[in-house]
Amino acid sequence: MKKDRSTLTSLICVILFGVALLAIAFTAPMLTRMFMDFFNRPETVFVPIVATFYSIFPFAAAVLGCLGVLLTNIIGGKVFIRQNVALLRAISIFLFIATLIFFVSSFYMPSFWLLTVCAAFMVLIVRVVKNCFAAAVILKDENELTI
């Protein structure tokens, strides 16, 4: 029961992140302006920052969508299935693209280096989890085909 609640909590968090992402998408220019005023950034970085955000937005939305489907599968008892491996692979690809965008952006906004490293580390973690799931799917198949 506790495990089920944990998965459900994760799904609720994914939905909340989705709502937050959507809210940020509508207010990105305003938030960027506030950020620039707070940290005294030059006006020239406004467009690149907003461009970075809107470039990453579809991939972030896709990652959240994949996580939502993955958690729904887990709640439904379908854990070690090929679809989940494919979803984790897709998440790692989307995160890799986001890493590349952050990497390019870090040339005009040095603080994006930190985000680049964090995103790259997340890619690594997701890849390892994907490999674990792929191995588990093979084991499950063998177990099911042991008569």
Place this chain on the structure above:
Amino acid sequence: MAIRINLDVEMAKNKISSGTLAEKIGITQANLSILKTGKAKAIRFSTLEAICEVLGCQPGNILEYVKENDNG
């Protein structure tokens, strides 16, 4: 696969149907079908023992090694 399952032959010799055999050895008909068609990845000793007991045969009568390139 290099291991061929000759369960059909032994079943025919004993004139036993899939349903009856599955029931007697305590597995589902679907699993027996997986075994008969050679899709199984492994077989438990307990299952093999039950099959041999019901069909009155030896494991060698059911399992046969054939070389990968030997289709005949």
